Amino acid sequence: MNQKMDKKRIFRAALETKVQRMFGRSIRAASKDQIYQAITQVVSDLVKEQRAYSRELMGNYDGKEVYYLSMEFLMGRALSNNLINLGIEDVVTEVCYELDLDLEELKEIEPDPGLGNGGLGRLAACFLDSLATLGYKATGCGIRYEYGLFQQKIVDGYQVEISDPWLENGSSWEIALPEETEIVKFGGFVEANEVDGRLVYEHKGYQSVRAVPYEMPILGYESDVVNSLRLWAARATKHFDMSLFGQGKYLDALEEKELAEVISKVLYPDDNHPEGKALRLKQQYFFVSASVQSIVRRFRRQHGTDFAKFPDHVVIHINDTHPALAIPELMRILLDEDGLDWDQAWNVTKQTFAYTNHTIMEEALERWPEGLFRDLLPRLWDIVYEINERFCASLWERYPGDWDRIARLSVIAHHEVKMAHLCIVGSFSVNGVARLHSQILRDEVFAEFADFYPEKFTNVTNGVTFRRFLLKANRGLAELITDRIGPGWIKHPEELANFLPYQDDKGTQEALAAIRHNNKIALAKYIADHNHIQVDPSSIFDVQIKRLHEYKRQLLNILHVLYLYNRLLEDPSFDLHPRTFIFGAKAAPGYGMAKLIIKLIHDVGERINNDPTIHGKLKVVFLENYRVSLAEAIIPASDVSEQISTAGKEASGTGNMKFMLNGALTIGTLDGANVEIAQAVGEENIFIFGLRAEETSRYYGEQNYRPYDLYLADPYLKQVLDQLVDGFVNAQKLALYQDLRHGLLHGWGGMADPYFILQDFAAYREAHEQIDAQYRQPDIWWKKAIINIGHAGYFSSDRTIEEYSQRIWKLR
Ligand code: 26W
Numbered sequence: 001m002n003q004k005m006d007k008k009r010i011f012r013a014a015l016e017t018k019v020q021r022m023f024g025r026s027i028r029a030a031s032k033d034q035i036y037q038a039i040t041q042v043v044s045d046l047v048k049e050q051r052a053y054s055r056e057l058m059g060n061y062d063g064k065e066v067y068y069l070s071m072e073f074l075m076g077r078a079l080s081n082n083l084i085n086l087g088i089e090d091v092v093t094e095v096c097y098e099l100d101l102d103l104e105e106l107k108e109i110e111p112d113p114g115l116g117n118g119g120l121g122r123l124a125a126c127f128l129d130s131l132a133t134l135g136y137k138a139t140g141c142g143i144r145y146e147y148g149l150f151q152q153k154i155v156d157g158y159q160v161e162i163s164d165p166w167l168e169n170g171s172s173w174e175i176a177l178p179e180e181t182e183i184v185k186f187g188g189f190v191e192a193n194e195v196d197g198r199l200v201y202e203h204k205g206y207q208s209v210r211a212v213p214y215e216m217p218i219l220g221y222e223s224d225v226v227n228s229l230r231l232w233a234a235r236a237t238k239h240f241d242m243s244l245f246g247q248g249k250y251l252d253a254l255e256e257k258e259l260a261e262v263i264s265k266v267l268y269p270d271d272n273h274p275e276g277k278a279l280r281l282k283q284q285y286f287f288v289s290a291s292v293q294s295i296v297r298r299f300r301r302q303h304g305t306d307f308a309k310f311p312d313h314v315v316i317h318i319n320d321t322h323p324a325l326a327i328p329e330l331m332r333i334l335l336d337e338d339g340l341d342w343d344q345a346w347n348v349t350k351q352t353f354a355y356t357n358h359t360i361m362e363e364a365l366e367r368w369p370e371g372l373f374r375d376l377l378p379r380l381w382d383i384v385y386e387i388n389e390r391f392c393a394s395l396w397e398r399y400p401g402d403w404d405r406i407a408r409l410s411v412i413a414h415h416e417v418k419m420a421h422l423c424i425v426g427s428f429s430v431n432g433v434a435r436l437h438s439q440i441l442r443d444e445v446f447a448e449f450a451d452f453y454p455e456k457f458t459n460v461t462n463g464v465t466f467r468r469f470l471l472k473a474n475r476g477l478a479e480l481i482t483d484r485i486g487p488g489w490i491k492h493p494e495e496l497a498n499f500l501p502y503q504d505d506k507g508t509q510e511a512l513a514a515i516r517h518n519n520k521i522a523l524a525k526y527i528a529d530h531n532h533i534q535v536d537p538s539s540i541f542d543v544q545i546k547r548l549h550e551y552k553r554q555l556l557n558i559l560h561v562l563y564l565y566n567r568l569l570e571d572p573s574f575d576l577h578p579r580t581f582i583f584g585a586k587a588a589p590g591y592g593m594a595k596l597i598i599k600l601i602h603d604v605g606e607r608i609n610n611d612p613t614i615h616g617k618l619k620v621v622f623l624e625n626y627r628v629s630l631a632e633a634i635i636p637a638s639d640v641s642e643q644i645s646t647a648g649k650e651a652s653g654t655g656n657m658k659f660m661l662n663g664a665l666t667i668g669t670l671d672g673a674n675v676e677i678a679q680a681v682g683e684e685n686i687f688i689f690g691l692r693a694e695e696t697s698r699y700y701g702e703q704n705y706r707p708y709d710l711y712l713a714d715p716y717l718k719q720v721l722d723q724l725v726d727g728f729v730n731a732q733k734l735a736l737y738q739d740l741r742h743g744l745l746h747g748w749g750g751m752a753d754p755y756f757i758l759q760d761f762a763a764y765r766e767a768h769e770q771i772d773a774q775y776r777q778p779d780i781w782w783k784k785a786i787i788n789i790g791h792a793g794y795f796s797s798d799r800t801i802e803e804y805s806q807r808i809w810k811l812r
Helices: 002-023 032-058 079-086 089-098 103-107 119-134 242-246 250-264 278-303 307-313 326-337 342-350 370-376 378-398 403-409 419-426 435-445 447-452 466-472 475-485 493-502 506-531 554-570 592-609 628-637 655-661 674-681 693-702 707-713 715-723 738-745 757-775 778-790 797-809
Strands: 065-069 138-143 151-155 158-162 182-186 189-195 198-204 207-219 226-236 314-319 353-356 367-369 416-418 429-432 457-459 540-545 579-584 618-622 640-643 665-668
Touching (some): 002 089, 032 079, 032 207, 032 226, 065 278, 079 089, 079 466, 089 103, 119 138, 119 314, 119 466, 119 797, 182 278, 198 378, 250 278, 278 314, 278 326, 278 370, 307 342, 314 797, 326 342, 326 353, 326 419, 342 378, 370 416, 378 419, 416 419, 435 457, 435 693, 466 475, 466 655, 475 493, 493 778, 540 757, 554 579, 554 592, 554 618, 554 757, 579 628, 640 655, 655 778, 665 674, 674 778, 707 715, 707 757, 715 738
Parallel strands (some): 065 138, 065 314, 138 226, 429 457, 540 640
Antiparallel strands (some): 151 158, 182 207, 189 198, 207 226
16 A cells, blocks of 8 residues: 555656646646657656666566567557556546546547557457567567558548558657667679688668658556567668759659658558559568568577577568568578578578468458569569479479479469468478468468378467456446456456356446446447437447458448338337447558448448437447447447458458457357357357358359349338439439449359358358347346356457467576
């Protein structure tokens, strides 16, 4: 108690001093913004002290370190998380209270850094949290984008993209390390010279860019280990070219600087669809080259040049194919800078890398045109070419004469470099992110690779951090759980199973229902403030939040909403428990169909929300600018979690886990990690519907899917599809959804309705009827909610990270 009083006194004094020194004001005279900045600065000082202390402790650590290479880290806000991890949340809350400051309001001032698109980036952030919490030495390596993922505004139902200058007011959490700058070289040509009977390659005529690292300290929960997220910023090698400047060519001089710095300017907003742009390839090589150079530099400093030991100290993880160039880059350094021969260098390299695949969508697999690759990265091109020559030779030995197979597996084919193939060849481990996904990789997508390298293929099912998505996001529920089973679950997720015995306990059920209701009131207020729609906190909050993609089937959801509306209209006694359908989704700016579906959700919502005849029984809400901080507000207020992707398409999903952890019930297909969630909670505690992955796969193969027949046979389905174009949904623009509808019924040359919306419509409807019926029976509903929470332990990223650490990275 006294200790806490001390901490409060110290924190308060530190805050007062900080406000004075930063702004020359007292706390009472300072603005909210100034207070926010001062608090952040005080907390950031503590974080840095903790970091220094951890470095002291880890100073002579000689074990293995994992480097997690990722184009995306979707970290979310840091202030609240750092308060929790420093163990001073209550101290700061009380100090603020005493000073009449609203801490929750101050926390909202922090920009939510959107340095990622979706699942892949958020997974990387959860992994960093778990690595630090579990005490593993790890470094995240990525790009310090000046602009994160665009901010979404909705104008007349359409998405409009606004830039996200998250660094505009600086970031208090990062530490610039200009003395650790690396040089990255682009373009030019390679000259081979014989020196002492050996070919030596020299890269000439290149343009160089400086890579300056900024480190964000990553604290764990009740952990002494502080890790780093290292983000590289691109800077010109010279501020501007003085010779040009001297000749009066000011603009040319500035242009050169701009061209260098544009590399880390902005995150590509594509999810599951690569842009074959030179700038994107530059981004990839830029951060990968800087990262690998600094990793090797550190190794040399600690261990000299005995590179045979490199894999005992370093493991580099490749988050999807985006950082794949790290493989030839390590080869380049070992060959050209450290003088290893090919076999030595290749032995080291293939023991160093592990690769995770996050998607099987054909269009998402990265391929780079040979010409672009060769022009931009001439030395790496030679190395990749050689890797491939040797790989194809080994294939020939195993499958003599089987040219077709060799062509299919080749890293370079049809003048393109297949990045996934490079990753598989250059890594010792290849994993998918959920059991079903890994099985599809092994048996279908990469079946021939699995035949050649059976030992490489494995699964590690994704997980999420309970600190952010329960402890921080849903304080009430966290307290209830801790009250029943103690706080052990925060670091030992499997202990959530101790909550299961409370499933029939009335008191616990009611407490859970009350907590949910409060969270719903808070979300209803947010909706009233932002959308000017009144929603009833007693209605079922039915939520689909994720990137907008056809395979995720937001379209199925909104068509079903339209169906419910029709039922209410045709039959005023249609017995529906009031429902609020909530959507949140960004569409890639170039993805027309995704943007059209956003418009459709708004059009349907407009019609339903303004129809007094249905007495508010149905509401549709689209929450603009979905992002990590918004997820933290929505998930704890959700009753139903929509996880309805076309079976076989969603690699894992991680939102599904966050909802389950917070006691929402899932309506979902047997896709991705839903399969494992269903198995964990039991079929009675989840609403599973629709085609299975084997069935969609068979349809794709046999090409005998006839959605038009389904349309003719099901009057409800026919009605909603016709309403898209008959003025019911949008009376002004009859043509707006014509193409969308045509694609569902007839296709555009290719397959009609390739995501099986029509096929799954009836089953989806029935699953929703089950939800309606069961929500009316609170003892059943809340029991199921408790069962979901009790089985969520497996879906902690702590479990995931333990699996990577033991089975793949071999840490400690
Ligand atoms: C180059 C274009 C591009 C951009 C992003 C291709 C692919 C991606 C990502 C791999 C897409 C992504 O975020 N995938 C998601 O990864 C999550 C974490 O493993 C999974 O839970 C999701 O199912 C998967 O869609």
